Amino acid sequence: MMASTIKDIKTETGLALSTISKYLNGGNVRTENREKIEAAIRKLDYRPNEMARALITKKTRTIGFVVNDIASQFSGILLRYTGELLRRSGYSMMICDSAHDPGLEEKNIRFCVDKKVDGILLLPVGRDSENLESAKRAHIPVVLLDREMPGSSCDCITIDNREAARRAVEELALHGHVRIAAIHSEEYTGYERFLGYLDAMRARGLTVREEYIFSGPMHSTQLGYEGMKKLMALEDPPTAVFMTNYEVSLGVVMAMNEGGCRCPEDFSLIGFDELTLALVVRPRMTLVAQPMEEMCQESVRLLLARVDGGMDTPPRRISIYAGIAPGESVRELSDPYTAA
Amino acid sequence: MMASTIKDIKTETGLALSTISKYLNGGNVRTENREKIEAAIRKLDYRPNEMARALITKKTRTIGFVVNDIASQFSGILLRYTGELLRRSGYSMMICDSAHDPGLEEKNIRFCVDKKVDGILLLPVGRDSENLESAKRAHIPVVLLDREMPGSSCDCITIDNREAARRAVEELALHGHVRIAAIHSEEYTGYERFLGYLDAMRARGLTVREEYIFSGPMHSTQLGYEGMKKLMALEDPPTAVFMTNYEVSLGVVMAMNEGGCRCPEDFSLIGFDELTLALVVRPRMTLVAQPMEEMCQESVRLLLARVDGGMDTPPRRISIYAGIAPGESVRELSDPYTAA
DNA sequence: CTGTTAGCGCCTTCAA
DNA sequence: TTGAAGGCGCTAACAG
Numbered sequence: 048m049m050a051s052t053i054k055d056i057k058t059e060t061g062l063a064l065s066t067i068s069k070y071l072n073g074g075n076v077r078t079e080n081r082e083k084i085e086a087a088i089r090k091l092d093y094r095p096n097e098m099a100r101a102l103i104t105k106k107t108r109t110i111g112f113v114v115n116d117i118a119s120q121f122s123g124i125l126l127r128y129t130g131e132l133l134r135r136s137g138y139s140m141m142i143c144d145s146a147h148d149p150g151l152e153e154k155n156i157r158f159c160v161d162k163k164v165d166g167i168l169l170l171p172v173g174r175d176s177e178n179l180e181s182a183k184r185a186h187i188p189v190v191l192l193d194r195e196m197p198g199s200s201c202d203c204i205t206i207d208n209r210e211a212a213r214r215a216v217e218e219l220a221l222h223g224h225v226r227i228a229a230i231h232s233e234e235y236t237g238y239e240r241f242l243g244y245l246d247a248m249r250a251r252g253l254t255v256r257e258e259y260i261f262s263g264p265m266h267s268t269q270l271g272y273e274g275m276k277k278l279m280a281l282e283d284p285p286t287a288v289f290m291t292n293y294e295v296s297l298g299v300v301m302a303m304n305e306g307g308c309r310c311p312e313d314f315s316l317i318g319f320d321e322l323t324l325a326l327v328v329r330p331r332m333t334l335v336a337q338p339m340e341e342m343c344q345e346s347v348r349l350l351l352a353r354v355d356g357g358m359d360t361p362p363r364r365i366s367i368y369a370g371i372a373p374g375e376s377v378r379e380l381s382d383p384y385t386a387a
Numbered sequence: 388m389m390a391s392t393i394k395d396i397k398t399e400t401g402l403a404l405s406t407i408s409k410y411l412n413g414g415n416v417r418t419e420n421r422e423k424i425e426a427a428i429r430k431l432d433y434r435p436n437e438m439a440r441a442l443i444t445k446k447t448r449t450i451g452f453v454v455n456d457i458a459s460q461f462s463g464i465l466l467r468y469t470g471e472l473l474r475r476s477g478y479s480m481m482i483c484d485s486a487h488d489p490g491l492e493e494k495n496i497r498f499c500v501d502k503k504v505d506g507i508l509l510l511p512v513g514r515d516s517e518n519l520e521s522a523k524r525a526h527i528p529v530v531l532l533d534r535e536m537p538g539s540s541c542d543c544i545t546i547d548n549r550e551a552a553r554r555a556v557e558e559l560a561l562h563g564h565v566r567i568a569a570i571h572s573e574e575y576t577g578y579e580r581f582l583g584y585l586d587a588m589r590a591r592g593l594t595v596r597e598e599y600i601f602s603g604p605m606h607s608t609q610l611g612y613e614g615m616k617k618l619m620a621l622e623d624p625p626t627a628v629f630m631t632n633y634e635v636s637l638g639v640v641m642a643m644n645e646g647g648c649r650c651p652e653d654f655s656l657i658g659f660d661e662l663t664l665a666l667v668v669r670p671r672m673t674l675v676a677q678p679m680e681e682m683c684q685e686s687v688r689l690l691l692a693r694v695d696g697g698m699d700t701p702p703r704r705i706s707i708y709a710g711i712a713p714g715e716s717v718r719e720l721s722d723p724y725t726a727a
Numbered sequence: 728c729t730g731t732t733a734g735c736g737c738c739t740t741c742a743a
Numbered sequence: 744t745t746g747a748a749g750g751c752g753c754t755a756a757c758a759g
Contacts (some may be wrong), residue, residue, distance in 0.1 A: 050525060052736055063746045068738055094501055096448070100439045102751050109481075109502075117466050123458035127484050130457070134483075139502055143451075144470050144484040161434050162449075162479055184432070185390060233669070268663045294663075301667045304644040309738035321633075323608045327641045380756065391754055403730040408754055417728065439752035442735045 052093040056349065060085040071095055083101075087188065101163070107117040109139045112157030113152060115172045115194075117144035119266075120322050121293055121339075122170060125192065128343035129168060136351060138165070147265060149173035156189075157181045166350045168192055174235060188353035192346045194235040202353065204346040206369040207234055211335045212243025212291070213250075215317045215371060218333070219287045220251045223380035224315060228259035228285035230274035230295055238318070240291040261283050271298025279306050285381060286315060293320035300328060311378035321372055333374035340368055364377050393432040393688045409519055411435055412635070425716040441503070449479045450690065451491060451499030455512045455534075457484035459606075460662050461633055461679075462510060465514035465532065468683035469508060478505070478692060487605060489513035496529075497521045500601035506690045508532055509541075509725060514575060534575040534687045542693065547711040550574055551675045552631070553590075554709060555657045558673070560591045564655060568599035568625035570614035571607040580631040598681040599625050606631065611638025619646050619649050626655060626720060626724025633660035651718035661712055673714035678707055 056067050060083045070076045070084050087093070100184045101107045106367045107285060111132055114122050141164060143155035152172045159167050160181045167182055176199035182189050191203040219227050227248065231241040241262070247257050258281060261274035271290060275298065278284055290296045303310060308318050319334040344367055349356035396407050400423045410416045410424050420522035427653055441447045451474055454462050469482045481504060483495035492512045499507050500521045507522055507529045522524070522529050531543040559567050567588065571581040581602070588595050598599045598621060601614035611630060615638065636658035643650060650656050650670060661676040685705055 049569055049733045053738095054736080064737080065739075065747080066501055066745060075744075080744090085527075096442075096503070096736050097501065098438050098441045098503060099740075099751090102436075102736080102753090105751085107438070114735080118460060118463035120458060120460065120463075126457050126482070127486060130482070130484050131486075134498070139498065140481075141479055142466070143472070144467050145472075146467060146471075158474070166404070180672060227562060272667050297663070298667055300644075304640075305669050312701070314707065319487050327608050327612050327638055330646050334744090394752080404752095405731080405754080405756095406729055409729090415728075420729090427758080436752050439735090440754075442737090442752080443754045445735085 048066070049149070050096075051093045052096065052352070053093075055091050056084060056087045058095055059091060060084055068073060077378065078262070103161075105163075106165055106354075108137055108162045108165050109141055109162070111141045111156075111164040111167045112170075113143045113145060113155045113159065113163070113167060114170045115145050115152075116147055121320060124339055125170065125343055128340050129347055132343060132347045136347070145172045147172055149175060149186070150179065153178040153181075160185045160187055165354045166190070168196065170345060171196055186358065188350060188358060190346050190350040190353070192342065193363075201361050202346075202349045203364045204342050204349065205364075205366050206337050206342070207366045208239035209243040209246065211319075211369040211371075213246045214243075215319075215335050216244050216247035216289050217251070218371060219289065219317055220247065221375060222255065222287075222315065224287040224375050224377075225253055225254065225380075226256075226259070226283070226285040227289060228261070228278050229289045229291070229301065230261045230271055230278075230299065231291040232264065232270060232295070233262055234265050235271035237262075237266055237291045244289055263301060266294050268294045268298040268301070270382075271295035271300075272302045273298070275299040275302035276306070277322075278304070279308060287306075287377065288314055288316055290316065290318035292321050293324065294322075296334070297324050300324065309345045311376050315377040315380075317371075317377055325374075330375035332376045334367050334372055336372040337369050341367055347368060390436075390442065391433045392436065392522055393433075395431050396424060396427045396433055399431065401707040402423055418522045418649040419620060427704065428520070431505040437713065444692075446505055447503050448477055449481055449502070449504045449623070451481045451483060451496075451502070451504040451507045453483045453495045453499065453507060453508075455485050455492075456487055457595045461660060465627070465683055466511065466680055466681050467506075467671050469695060471685060473686045476687070480656045485512045489515060489518065493521075500527055506530070508686060508690060511536055511575070512533065522532050522581055526698065528690060528698060530686050530690040530693070537540055542686075542689045542702050544682050544689065544702045545653035545704075545706055546682070547587065547676050548579035548709075549583040549661075549708045551597050551711075552580035552629070553582075553586045555675050556584050556587035556629050557591070558711060559629065559655060559657055560587065560593065562627075562655065562717050564627040564717075564718075565593055566596075566623070566625040567593065567627045567629060567630045568601070569631070570601045570618075570639065571631040572604065572610060573602055573636070575603050577602075577606055577631045583606065584629055601678075602655070608634045608638040608641070611635035611640075613638070617648070619643070619648060626653075627717065628654055628656055630656065630658040631664050634657070636672070636674070640664065650716050655717040655720075657711075658719060662721045665712075665714075670715035672714055672716045675709050676712040681707055692706050 133140050145152040147302045149172050170192045172193050172262040174195040189201045191201050195203050229244045318334045325332050473480050485492040489512050491615050510532045510536050516536040531539045535543050555580040569584045571577045658674045664673050
């Protein structure tokens with residue numbers, strides 16, 4: 048009734064433990080013995096005990112994924128891709144949700160370390176690389192996904208947030224927009240993208256009006272909703288709005304619908320992330336499409352390379368190009384100064 | 388440089404291994420020795436090796452969560468609650484995403500079994516309890532969350548889907564609605580809720596018109612969007628729409644906004660799940676609020692009871708009452724037959 | 728209460 | 744290629 052062990056295979060086949068072990072680990076065994084072993088494994092439904100194996104090899108074949116917010120759609124999709132990639136490489140994934148709490152993030156990393164994961168994928172909440180201390184002490188590699196942490200010496204996969212944002216706002220300007228608002232979060236990605244907005248405005252010599260900037264501590268539907276409400280109520284409202292993530296865009300669209308405004312007639316919009324909203328809303332939103340699958344591939348590749356290869360090579364920072372997926376949410380403005 | 392072991396504590400303190408082990412497991416030790424041990428632990432930054440521990444105790448203190456769709460907001464929130472609850476009980480959570488694929492679900496369960504998890508929480512994709520075979524053979528308890536599986540003999544936590552749906556549709560009827568449409572998925576929850584719709588219609592003696600029913604294989608924004616488009620195009624459209632989940636509601640709202648329809652003036656709406664949408668859309672949606680936190684508490688409680696207590700007691704099926712959160716998306720219809 | 732002695736299931740030297 | 748012996752880090756009997 049108990050799960051069968053390698054010993055049972057031994058008594059079943061009459062071979063030595065080490066022979067069986069070698070077979071299990073892909074070594075060369077006489078064909079006749081191989082067949083015996085395979086038959087016994089099938090018969091007893093034997094599966095190696097990963098715990099015992101890990102005790103010796105010091106490899107759990109488990110990766111910890113510490114995620115800023117498990118309930119966000121963006122994270123969910125990253126988790127799906129990475130989980131699948133890891134599974135294909137024989138790794139399992141232990142997910143810990145930091146729920147936007149930097150303190151919890153630190154605990155989660157420590158938890159992963161205690162569980163002896165082989166490596167950690169981190170989609171960070173905070174900017175404080177002190178949170179990584181426990182992993183560093185235990186020599187467990189960490190790869191940062193989607194967001195950098197200034198003080199850290201980890202590999203890091205991001206998109207070129209600032210540059211992508213700059214191009215997005217440039218797109219608005221190219222269509223003749225001058226009164227361009229921005230709704231952004233103060234998190235890493237939100238702020239980087241806001242900097243890109245400023246870059247574009249400056250490069251074009253456009254005025255950055257204070258009342259056109261709306262920000263909040265983190266990306267949320269709430270933020271977009273409230274921001275757009277405020278912008279719509281302005282005496283001299285913008286003609287275009289730049290939004291720094293998916294949830295924010297969702298909130299903006301809700302606010303516009305509620306206020307009876309149309310896109311792009313009343314407001315042109317450009318945002319980030321090609322998720323559900325983008326597939327459903329008409330007119331189709333123009334937005335920066337983050338190559339999420341590629342981000343996951345790169346981060347898993349880097350992490351597994353560290354797991355196998357070690358920490359002696361210098362940290363790599365990969366910034367992936369994020370292009371703009373065309374849509375119809377930006378309208379041509381011939382004379383911006385008379386536009387509503 | 389290597390992580391310190393219990394042996395290091397032994398040489399540091401001069402005590403026997405078993406004394407230290409006993410201390411670690413909460414046994415009684417002479418105060419003077421306790422202090423020695425504690426000092427050594429701090430000094431060497433010792434943390435017990437969970438692998439070695441698991442090898443003897445046969446408990447990994449890890450729970451596997453096999454989830455139908457990690458990218459859905461509903462699942463995300465369930466994962467957040469359960470993860471937190473488990474962490475507080477000293478358990479880690481290994482999440483496997485089935486991505487709506489029953490075949491992958493079976494693989495995921497087998498994966499959890501191989502990883503020797505102490506128990507499995509399953510939010511199922513399919514209805515086929517054969518997927519649970521590997522867990523059953525290994526005597527690993529499984530608790531079903533949110534959805535039943537007919538043939539299984541597992542504990543199961545659901546809400547009273549059918550009854551809650553019946554009450555929701557009854558609510559529409561009480562406001563004078565007669566031409567009531569339903570957009571539902573063919574998944575377990577979607578279908579149960581559709582049955583509740585039929586119950587209510589029948590009880591009221593209302594006609595169930597074929598053109599008022601729209602369904603699809605699974606819950607999605609797409610489903611709601613397309614369903615609502617179709618309903619709006621009808622010659623004789625419904626006055627109210629019942630939607631079987633959150634994503635569907637989102638799609639419906641999008642379609643209405645796009646078509647220039649207002650809620651509740653043009654269509655009354657009632658749906659499920661108090662998520663982001665519910666917090667942002669105005670007028671506030673009337674909907675069945677699933678007690679997600681309670682569902683998680685119950686399922687974790689049941690699962691840990693199985694982990695400790697064993698499988699000899701008969702399976703428990705808990706159905707939690709889901710109330711209707713009031714909103715303003717259902718309007719009073721005095722004369723339904725003349726309403727648009 | 729403390730220490731000694733065996734293992735948990737597996738991998739990895741070493742001889743043969 | 745194969746087999747015997749030792750040990751990974753820890754807990755669980757015992758005996759003291």
